[in-house]
Amino acid sequence: MDRRRLLALAGGAAASLVATGGASAQNATSQAIQGTLGEGQRFNPASVVELARLLSKKAYTPPPSDLPEPFANLTYEQYIGIRAQPSAVLWGGEGRSFSIEPLHRGFAFQSAVQLFVVEDNAVRRVLYDRSRFDYGRLQAPANLPDLGFSGFRVFGDAQGGRTREVAIFQGATFFRSSARGQNLGVMARGLTLKAGDSKGEEFPFFRAFWIEQPGPQSEKLVIHALLDSESVCGAYRFTLRSGEVSIIDTEVTLFPRAAVENYGIGGMSSTFLFGPNDRRGVDDVRPAVFESSGLQIKNGNDEWLWRPLSNPDTLQISAFVDPSPRGFGLMQRERDYTAFLDDDQNFERRPSLWIEPIGEWGPGLVQLIEIPTDSEINDNVLCYWRPKQALAAGAEVSFAYRQFWCWQPPERPNLLQVGETRVGRGRNNAQRRFVIDFEGEALKSSQAILELKPALSASPGSVVNIRVWPYPERKMCRIGFDLDVGTETVSELRLVLEAAGKPISETWLYRWTP
Secondary structure (H helix, E strand, C coil): CCHHHHHHHHHHHHHCCCCCCCHHHHHHHHHHHHHHHCCCCECCHHHHHHHHHHHHCCCCCCCCCCCCCCHHHCCHHHHHCCEECHHHCECCCCCCCEEEEEECCECCECCCEEEEEEECCEEEECCCCHHHEECCCCCCCCCCCCCCECEEEEEEEEECCEEEEEEEEECCCEEEECCCCCCCCCEEECCEECCCCCCCCECCEEEEEEEECCCCCCCCEEEEEEEECCCEEEEEEEEEECCCCEEEEEEEEEEECCCECCEEEEEEEECEEEECCECCCCCCCCCCEECCCEEEEECCCCCEEEEECCCCCCCEEEEEEECCCCEEEEECCCCCHHHCCCCCCCHHHCCEEEEEECCCCCCEEEEEEECCCCCCCCCCEEEEEEECCCECCCCCEEEEEEEEEECCCCCCCCCEEEEEEEEEECCCCCEEEEEEEEECHHHHCHHHHHHCEEEEEEECCEEEEEEEEEEHHHCEEEEEEEEECCCCCCEEEEEEEEECCEECECEEEEEECC
16 A cells, blocks of 8 residues: 555544453443454344344443554654555455455554454454564564454455455545546445534444455455444445456444434545646645546436535535435546546546445435635545435434446436536636536537537536537547636536537536636
């Protein structure tokens, strides 16, 4: 894992750390886990749900985060120097489709996570063993207690006798995956709590995992997890399938300890530092730096929305109200190396993450949060589905959805797709110029381009100097206009291409701020 990816992941993990306390309560929680689904117990997925229900009725206790020296104060370089020995990899060399590497605690990953495997329907706890790690230049004590783990890495998708890293679960409820040929990028969250609230975000964590041993020919890996936080407990079941596209089916049952209005399902975070639409204050040799280029939504009215991301000067929270979502996600549409010219990060190979609800989720909204940042190691973009119905204390709520870690989402509309969005100075300092590219097979005809009409609006503000440039040889049409907002400090823009009074493109949305 390279420095940028680890530090971005660690930033979120550090935010979830809390002081150790309530040792007896922690022991009681640990005993409940051991007594229900611990070493030697017969595994039953329903028992994970029952554990979450039981835990929600008890007082919250933070996870153990006490680490002996030298692990309590590791630097980044020291932490990445700790590597698992081949003997530490579960099911390694057995010819199975997946293998698991437990991850050491340290650096920002202080909290202890319990790992269990399920073999022949029996639970076996994965115990920490000093001899199964190479500590590099670090002088580790000879006698160490069971430190637990910070998470685990999943290897699979064998090609030519080799396997690749297909997922990593580490830090709070964060996890990542990717399609074949990609780097890790956008990060998923098991649950988002109180994001953007004035009192601060609440970070739940996975207290324990149960990983089912895959059969020799199995194409899927099933992972169960127990979530805990001050406000909510939860039981999770992840079913991972890896290949050209990695798919993770997620089933979750939540048990709130307290009422929560602002919570998110299918949450994810990513990085947008600068790009063609937002280069304010940038002094960088690269033309762009972002893991995701935009938010895509297919809403309950079967309208496809595209919202380019930005790095604003002030915190921006956008809400896309929906009767019941059909899909949403952070997409990386820019796949050209020359768009980034970054030989280390290769942002053009970062995954898109598309969420497809299983069943009806009902009314709510897709919430997008864009946070100002001057560093590419910060995940400054967050989105999730926020149900209209709040979580009530003592309730039980279930959701299911499918994640596609992909080059492009599995469903593509028969519409023109938004390409690049560029923003710059207009005719004068009071105006901003926008140029938006639309792409698609229908644009290979000059006549088709001549018949389309841009339906464009700004609120508040006005748009002037609207122009259409046809490029049938590129199967592309370019729309340009100037935005005049006067003294306003925000404007919501909406653009869709129409023909014969009907939309023939995605709906382009944009929030302009100074």
